[in-house]
Amino acid sequence: MPDDDPRRPGRRLLLAGTGTVLLGALTGCGIRLEDDAPRLPLVPTRRPLPAQDLLVALTRDTALLAARADALGDDLGTELATLHRRQVTVLRTTLLRAGVPASALDPAASPSPSPTPSSAADPRRLRDDLAAEESAAAQAGPSFAAAPAALLPTLAALHAQRVAAAALLGDPATVPGVPPGGDGAAAVADALGRACYLLEVAAARAEGARRDRAVVTLGVLRGLRDDATRPDQPPPALGYPLPFAVRTGADVDRLAARATADARTALGAALADVVASDPATGLAAGARWLGAVEVEVHRWGGALVPFPGLA
DSSP: OOTTOTTSOOHHHHHHHHHHHHHHHHHSSOSBOOTTOOOBTTBOBOOOOTTHHHHHHHHHHHHHHHHHHHHHOSHHHHHHHHHHHHHHHHHHHHHHHTTOOGGGGOGGGSOOOOOOHHHHHOHHHHHHHHHHHHHHHHTTGGGGTTSOGGGHHHHHHHHHHHHHHHHHHTOOOOOOOOOOOHHHHHHHHHHHHHHHHHHHHHHHTOOHHHHHHHHHHHHHHHHHHHHHOOTTSOOOOSOOOOSSOOOSHHHHHHHHHHHHHHHHHHHHHHHHHHHHSOHHHHHHHHHHHHHHHHHHHHHTTOOOOSSTTOO
16 A cells, blocks of 8 residues: 555554553553543453452551551651551552552541540550551451462561551450461471571570570470471471570570571571461461461561562
């Protein structure tokens, strides 16, 4: 067809068509992205994500937790507020990329009662209220079992952070559930077995308050290891190589910090397998195990993170 033929499509029209195709390919959900958009012939509408309402509410509620943590006005409150804001960023970005309207993610869309004058003036009351909210949020992990499989490890880690926050604020959360089976639980038990051995060394070579602290951490890790261990799992190794010589109190601190941080990383790596076979059970166990380890990381001077165990 000659270039000057009026029936030949113009370059702008071709480019516009290409842009429309790319938009559909990038979003993976068609041209109309609004959930309530009218259905037009041949124009697909975006299908909501599995558990989208729960994920949207989680994003809004996390922003509210950040604001309430900030109101504490102490170091822990500031740290928790920073973690929650990072969680909001990750959740919000994920949902926006999936086509959820930005307006749905506004914290104002999830009204919450304002603090009473007495609670606003009483730091202890503010702390207790936040602890109760973190504790309640920590226990909600299994309700996200229907969320997209790719998000489950992230959701387990987020709720582990809630478990740790509640404990550090003084209201430990109980996340019940039968431990899952499979390779994930076996990997968790192995990692906790190694951490227990290193804490046994730390406790044996420590004195005074340092030894008491190591004994507390050892007790927590043993409980987690026993919870994750299946009846058919091989017995743990009798010993593990030390990462460095342990002679002084500073060495003890360093060993305990290393053991708990390594356990956090190993548990995070196992999350995908933990939630794979039974998401509800895996979400509960992942939050329970990782949250408790996160508290021990903090006990030995480690920084809290928004998604424990995940990069």
